[in-house]
Amino acid sequence: xxxxxxxxxxxxxxxxxxxxxxxxxxxxxxxxxxxxxxxxxxxxxxxxxxxxxxxxxxxxxxxxxxxxxxxxxxxxxxxxxxxxxxxxxxxxxxxxxxxxxxxxxxxxxxxxxxxxxxxxxxxxxxxxxxxxxxxxxxxxxxxxxxxxxxxxxxxxxxxxxxxxxxxxxxxxxxxxxxxxxxxxxxxxxxxxxxxxxxxxxxxxxxxxxxxxxxxxxxxxxxxxxxxxxxxxxxxxxxxxxxxxxxxxxxxxxxxxxxxxxxxxxxxxxxxxx
Numbered sequence: 180x181x182x183x184x185x186x187x188x189x190x191x192x193x194x195x196x197x198x199x200x201x202x203x204x205x206x207x208x209x210x211x212x213x214x215x216x217x218x219x220x221x222x223x224x225x226x227x228x229x230x231x232x233x234x235x236x237x238x239x240x241x242x243x244x245x246x247x248x249x250x251x252x253x254x255x256x257x258x259x260x261x262x263x264x265x266x267x268x269x270x271x272x273x274x275x276x277x278x279x280x281x282x283x284x285x286x287x288x289x290x291x292x293x294x295x296x297x298x299x300x301x302x303x304x305x306x307x308x309x310x311x312x313x314x315x316x317x318x319x320x321x322x323x324x325x326x327x328x329x330x331x332x333x334x335x336x337x338x339x340x341x342x343x344x345x346x347x348x349x350x351x352x353x354x355x356x357x358x359x360x361x362x363x364x365x366x367x368x369x370x371x372x373x374x375x376x377x378x379x380x381x382x383x384x385x386x387x388x389x390x391x392x393x394x395x396x397x398x399x400x401x402x403x404x405x406x407x408x409x410x411x412x413x414x415x416x417x418x419x420x421x422x423x424x425x426x427x428x429x430x431x432x433x434x435x436x437x438x439x440x441x442x443x444x445x446x447x448x449x450x451x452x
Contacts, residue, residue: 189300206303238383259385263365276367276388278332283325284361294320309444330437334363370424377419
């Protein structure tokens with residue numbers, strides 16, 4: 180645990196009363212990780228088909244069938260990992276998670292001295308509000324600042340405006356800094372915020388609902404799924420038995436329900452209760 184003065188050694192902001200530092204954690208470049216894993220997959224004989232959206236899945240068949248707009252494929256084993264982008268292709272899974280968009284932007288390169296002044300130990304940071312901020316430095320010393328939430332997965336009309344106000348609260352010394360990049364992407368939220376893994380049909384597995392922690396969760400689940408497909412169900416059965424809960428109100432009301440909840444908890448954050 181860090182008090183206000185101790186935290187300033189890691190985060191040069193007056194906004195926080197204290198914090199918790201996790202020396203076992205770290206941060207990395209998620210796109211480079213994905214590219215490296217894709218390359219390793221191909222080097223081991225795998226084939227990746229991009230821009231081939233799946234329109235239907237028959238998981239009840241002894242050998243599952245996946246259909247795209249231009250053809251179909253019969254599988255010995257099918258693993259569904261569409262997460263927030265699975266859409267309505269597998270109705271059995273649609274109600275289990277809700278797509279939620281979150282946004283991130285990158286400032287112009289700040290230079291070594293200015294970047295070091297913001298985050299002296301080059302740590303990555305997230306706060307504990309219901310709709311949280313998260314940020315870190317990139318390799319070329321930009322500040323990557325993320326946050327915001329749009330339930331249902333829609334992109335905001337102005338990402339920079341959505342995030343700028345919070346960044347200025349955390350680091351008022353950055354007011355006026357140029358924003359070079361901004362993007363929005365979806366994560367899959369489960370009602371309990373607990374990831375889900377299981378099987379539908381005899382030879383179709385699924386994993387989703389990482390609720391914003393997909394880099395860690397998906398790699399853990401990937402290892403467990405590989406064990407299950409290879410015949411060792413020890414760890415798979417543990418996670419598959421974890422209960423899941425539907426969003427109150429179903430698909431029709433899950434977005435307004437979640438928005439009202441976020442307003443309530445956001446108000447509590449502002450009031451400090």
